[in-house]
Amino acid sequence: MSEEMRAATKATLAANVRRLRVASRVSMSELARATSIGKATLSAIEHGRGNATIDTVVAIAAALRVTPADLLTAPEGEPTVVTRARTGEPVAGPLGPGWFLDGADVEGAVELWDLRLGPAERRELHPLPAGRRALIVTGGRVLAGPAQQPVELDTGDHLSCAAASSFAIEVVSDGADVVVVLLGAR
Incomplete structure (x- = not known):
């Protein structure tokens, strides 16, 4: 090997x-x-x-x-990408230095959602034929991502995955604030 x-x-x-x-x-x-x-x-x-x-x-x-x-065995489909808060060096971008989290070349709608979730609260999104989903934890701790492959995320962490499978967010702290980005077809 x-x-x-x-x-x-x-x-x-x-x-x-x-x-x-x-x-x-x-x-x-x-x-x-x-x-x-x-x-x-x-x-x-x-x-x-x-x-x-x-x-x-x-x-x-x-x-x-x-x-x-x-x-x-690696899970099938597009990988879920997790970026931990402020990892790596900031890079020059259109708004000055910062941490690049994710990008996508998509057709269709782009929606931003700011969610405040209570303790143990769970939200789910149904699969979509195309597009991506991204989430940034702005406070608290959650399990999030494809429903069959959730990842534990802390304040400042970012996750991005294909929209082709069910997506879940579940709070594992006293509450959580998250920003969800929906890219592509609805």
Whole structure:
């Protein structure tokens, strides 16, 4: 196996373990107990630094109620892109220096929505034939993104994904403020 393939497999495993653990609302400690794998080892795997054995992959899959293949296979469709708050260096843009979050060349409507959500509140959008969805968390913490692949986002984080699947936003703090951008067909 080439070094590039090994790195890609570790990255896929890391992203899938974290995504599925968060979606299942299982803490790192709970997963460690369920699998008899140390928290440090699980953390290393989730951050793409650990070398998971096949037994480890099978144990994690069983605890998350998925197959080992679900952990080792990249999700189909366009990727969900997450940009953590203020990561990287600012770049020159039309409004001066700033952090570029996302761009799209779309036809159709562009809508911006500012939402204030209460504790444990959940909102869903139905799939659309075309377009993209983007979300910026301006306060609080949420699980958001494609309904089957939510990502935990904190204040300042940004997420962008295709509109072809159901999209969900669920508050996991005392409340949250988010800006949702709908690009393309309605």
